[in-house]
Amino acid sequence: MPITQTEEDSVNSPRPAVRRNASPYLYGGEAAAVAQVLESGQYGHSDVTEKFEREVAAYLDVPEVVAVESGTAALHLALLAAGIGNGDEVVVPSLTFAASVQAIVAAGARPRFAEIDPDTLCVTGASVLEALTPDTRAVMPVLYGGRAVDLTDAAPVLAGRGITVVEDAAQAFGSWHGDRKVGAFGASGTLTCFSFGPIKNLTCGQGGAVVPRTSQEAETIRLLRMLGIRQSQADRIRSTTYSVDTFGLRYPMSALNAAIGLTQLVRFEEIEAKRPQLWRTYRDALAGIDGVALVDVDVEHTVPFNCVVRVPNRDAVFADMQARNIGVGVHYPPNHLQAAFAPWHRPLPVTEQTAEEIMSLPFHPAMTEQDVSAVVDALRKAVTR
Numbered sequence: 001m002p003i004t005q006t007e008e009d010s011v012n013s014p015r016p017a018v019r020r021n022a023s024p025y026l027y028g029g030e031a032a033a034v035a036q037v038l039e040s041g042q043y044g045h046s047d048v049t050e051k052f053e054r055e056v057a058a059y060l061d062v063p064e065v066v067a068v069e070s071g072t073a074a075l076h077l078a079l080l081a082a083g084i085g086n087g088d089e090v091v092v093p094s095l096t097f098a099a100s101v102q103a104i105v106a107a108g109a110r111p112r113f114a115e116i117d118p119d120t121l122c123v124t125g126a127s128v129l130e131a132l133t134p135d136t137r138a139v140m141p142v143l144y145g146g147r148a149v150d151l152t153d154a155a156p157v158l159a160g161r162g163i164t165v166v167e168d169a170a171q172a173f174g175s176w177h178g179d180r181k182v183g184a185f186g187a188s189g190t191l192t193c194f195s196f197g198p199i200k201n202l203t204c205g206q207g208g209a210v211v212p213r214t215s216q217e218a219e220t221i222r223l224l225r226m227l228g229i230r231q232s233q234a235d236r237i238r239s240t241t242y243s244v245d246t247f248g249l250r251y252p253m254s255a256l257n258a259a260i261g262l263t264q265l266v267r268f269e270e271i272e273a274k275r276p277q278l279w280r281t282y283r284d285a286l287a288g289i290d291g292v293a294l295v296d297v298d299v300e301h302t303v304p305f306n307c308v309v310r311v312p313n314r315d316a317v318f319a320d321m322q323a324r325n326i327g328v329g330v331h332y333p334p335n336h337l338q339a340a341f342a343p344w345h346r347p348l349p350v351t352e353q354t355a356e357e358i359m360s361l362p363f364h365p366a367m368t369e370q371d372v373s374a375v376v377d378a379l380r381k382a383v384t385r
């Protein structure tokens with residue numbers, strides 16, 4: 001039986017952009033920047049890395065930024081720098097990438113899973129306070145989808161108990177919290193961690209950064225990221241020795257990655273415009289579909305990382321979309337239900353319900369309005385089947 005053009009379109013989805021849930025976005029100068037570093041022969045932490053740190057700090061309007069190998073490394077080091085270790089508990093939402101939780105475990109601490117607001121998929125002041133125990137030493141809000149998390153109502157209790165806030169802002173580079181950029185809250189006692197992984201708002205290929213609260217903390221994180229060695233590479237090659245001052249890991253950001261990030265940062269304004277625009281296009285296109293609820297990202301203040309909907313019969317809709325070659329995803333299977341984190345399981349009914357309903361639509365800056373229409377047409381068919 002011959003199938004019509006529209007049937008064929010929706011079944012085979014000829015639009016390449018919608019096959020991917022997420023994708024790096026290159027501006028064009030990245031390959032040349034990497035080639036230049038390759039030819040320089042300096043591939044480790046170098047002055048290119050330090051230039052990237054200064055440029056990110058200038059972008060955020062903060063005194064200092066410490067670049068590291070990944071977002072996960074940034075979280076691990078931020079926790080260590082805050083003095084989190086054995087026996088300490090860190091409050092974290094269960095609905096996050098496993099990296100947040102593994103960073104806590106890597107620091108020797110225990111995750112204490114917190115509930116989320118089903119409307120934002122983020123923790124709230126109240127859900128954080130509910131999760132506190134006498135062992136809580138830190139709270140790790142996750143800025144899901146790039147949306148800032150406001151813990152103002154819990155702040156007096158957290159400060160009173162000496163609890164540090166370490167933000168997982170892996171998805172939130174470029175977003176705003178009120179009139180200040182996410183990452184610009186060091187003076188208020190928050191440590192912020194970014195990821196510059198392949199699909200993040202700004203990519204270094206791989207990379208991450210910590211925004212420290214003080215210059216002393218910046219120094220601690222620099223020591224921790226380079227095996228506890230204080231001397232710079234340049235000093236080391238001119239000396240017969242070096243000193244290992246403290247415990248340390250090997251988490252530097254390669255100059256190859258920093259070069260990619262520097263190229264991206266110059267044109268980041270384009271992403272600051274494109275991502276919110278893409279999210280709004282989805283919002284308008286989804287408005288007419290019964291049963292599909294868009295998770296709000298506070299697009300006025302956010303550079304959205306993704307576009308998440310709640311749908312009935314999610315698993316069936318997901319399979320249908322996949323069969324139509326639409327790159328849907330689920331972010332995330334809850335961590336409190338993972339085998340690795342079983343020792344810290346506790347019932348989280350809102351998270352469990354939410355995790356069965358959410359689905360992430362294809363979302364990356366190369367997508368056009370036509371791509372969004374193709375995704376939304378497919379979704380309309382999938383939910384009404």
Ligand SMILES: *Cc1c(COP(=O)(O)O)cnc(C)c1O
Pocket residue numbers: 070071072073096097099100142168170171195196197207208
């Ligand atoms: C990407 C991500 C991380 C980890 O960052 P990497 O650079 O991949 O190590 C951590 N938390 C969240 C919420 C993320 O999205």
